[in-house]
Amino acid sequence: MKRIGYWVTDKKFKKMRFASFHDICRDAGYEAVRIKEPEDLEKQGPFDVFIHKLSDDIGSALDGDEEAKELVQKFQSHFQRCPSLLVIDPFDKVARMIDRREQYQAARDCFQKLQDDQYFIPNFVELTNTDVSSNKKLIEQAGITFPFIYKPAAAHGSAECHHLAVVFNEDGLRDLPPPCVAQSFTNHDAVLYKVYIIGDHIQVVKRPSLKNFKQGGSKESTVFFDSYGVSKPNSNSHLNKLDLKEEEPSDKTVLLSPDLDKVRKMVTALRSSLKLELLGIDLIIEKTTGRYAVIDINSFPGYDGVDNFFEVLLDMLSKRLQPNEREGTRKRKSSEPLEKDLHT
Ligand SMILES: O=P(O)(O)O[C@@H]1[C@@H](OP(=O)(O)O)[C@H](OP(=O)(O)O)[C@H](O)[C@H](OP(=O)(O)O)[C@H]1OP(=O)(O)O
Numbered sequence: 001m002k003r004i005g006y007w008v009t010d011k012k013f014k015k016m017r018f019a020s021f022h023d024i025c026r027d028a029g030y031e032a033v034r035i036k037e038p039e040d041l042e043k044q045g046p047f048d049v050f051i052h053k054l055s056d057d058i059g060s061a062l063d064g065d066e067e068a069k070e071l072v073q074k075f076q077s078h079f080q081r082c083p084s085l086l087v088i089d090p091f092d093k094v095a096r097m098i099d100r101r102e103q104y105q106a107a108r109d110c111f112q113k114l115q116d117d118q119y120f121i122p123n124f125v126e127l128t129n130t131d132v133s134s135n136k137k138l139i140e141q142a143g144i145t146f147p148f149i150y151k152p153a154a155a156h157g158s159a160e161c162h163h164l165a166v167v168f169n170e171d172g173l174r175d176l177p178p179p180c181v182a183q184s185f186t187n188h189d190a191v192l193y194k195v196y197i198i199g200d201h202i203q204v205v206k207r208p209s210l211k212n213f214k215q216g217g218s219k220e221s222t223v224f225f226d227s228y229g230v231s232k233p234n235s236n237s238h239l240n241k242l243d244l245k246e247e248e249p250s251d252k253t254v255l256l257s258p259d260l261d262k263v264r265k266m267v268t269a270l271r272s273s274l275k276l277e278l279l280g281i282d283l284i285i286e287k288t289t290g291r292y293a294v295i296d297i298n299s300f301p302g303y304d305g306v307d308n309f310f311e312v313l314l315d316m317l318s319k320r321l322q323p324n325e326r327e328g329t330r331k332r333k334s335s336e337p338l339e340k341d342l343h344t
């Protein structure tokens with residue numbers, strides 16, 4: 001019987017109802033094994049495949065957190081001792097999504113190769129200090145316009161990673177704790193699409209999002225917000241409410257739901273360059289042009305609203321475990337070490 005090892009937090013285990021995954025696996029002739037302690041992994045194994053939400057720990061480990069380093073190291077040592085183990089997703093590929101600047105750069109490179117300007121990453125720049133005049137220059141050079149959105153550089157790892165802000169003018173540059181990313185705000189009529197990906201399977205789920213703001217900026221003070229309050233299924237923040245005059249579509253409004261063929265083309269390109277199987281892409285549609293903007297990429301997200309998530313997951317895993325597929329995986333060296341400094 002093939003064995004599927006997995007690592008998720010208690011919160012994620014409960015929220016996603018992972019207990020049912022065990023039944024679904026058993027019915028299909030697989031065994032799901034929840035790893036709770038990263039001790040004696042050989043004894044808990046052997047596993048044919050290992051899936052995980054370790055992005056927070058990988059992020060903290062890269063930041064130098066000793067406990068996280070130890071945890072990540074234990075898994076990596078196990079992977080090295082079991083070279084045939086399929087790891088979804090490989091730690092080095094997950095690591096590339098942790099720093100928002102790196103994540104955006106990778107996605108922008110991918111879109112440039114695709115040579116299709118219907119997809120874009122809104123202009124962004126990394127700010128590493130609080131020097132207002134040099135930050136002003138960096139923002140101008142990157143073509144960032146007011147308002148812009150402030151995001152902590154780390155996309156995963158702590159609650160603070162989701163403490164964002166909308167900055168309306170140069171005065172707002174004083175309040176931004178570095179390291180962070182500044183990104184042009186793209187009006188999108190307060191609708192965001194979660195593009196949830198499980199291998200080849202894609203499901204798009206509609207979510208609330210930030211309202212439109214006057215382009216070019218204003219005198220308003222910076223608005224700080226927690227992203228958990230604006231784009232979860234039941235979010236109902238004042239920041240989600242379009243201003244009254246905007247509720248009726250204007251001539252310039254391109255009101256669209258995403259075109260699934262376009263989404264598929266985008267996902268195929270991103271998957272092939274990011275080399276991730278379990279991911280979520282936050283997509284917004286630019287109000288004035290209808291172009292697709294990717295604003296966030298999440299490793300193993302919540303998949304809230306995805307139909308039959310565990311059946312789809314098991315289907316993907318069983319396909320990946322087919323001998324032909326394994327050959328491809330081995331070529332990808334899925335268990336390569338993440339970073340040398342995580343071993344020290
Ligand atoms: O718990 P959820 O359903 O809010 O899922 C979170 C994701 O929400 P989403 O599916 O995109 O709505 C969430 O996505 P966002 O960054 O909020 O777009 C993250 O992936 C989050 O992981 P982390 O805490 O940043 O490591 C995810 O948290 P974990 O479930 O991995 O703890």
Ligand SMILES: Nc1ncnc2c1ncn2[C@@H]1O[C@H](COP(=O)(O)OP(=O)(O)O)[C@@H](O)[C@H]1O
Pocket residue numbers: 122149151155161162163164183184185186187192208209210227228230231282284295296
């Ligand atoms: N460039 C942008 N233009 C417009 N709205 C944005 C932009 N970036 C983020 N947002 C809004 O902020 C929310 C959180 O941003 P996101 O980058 O997804 O961070 P998180 O990782 O915390 O989810 C999004 O759900 C969306 O409503």
Ligand SMILES: [Mg+2]
Pocket residue numbers: 227282296
């Ligand atoms: Mg997001």
Ligand SMILES: [Mg+2]
Pocket residue numbers: 155296297298
């Ligand atoms: Mg995110």
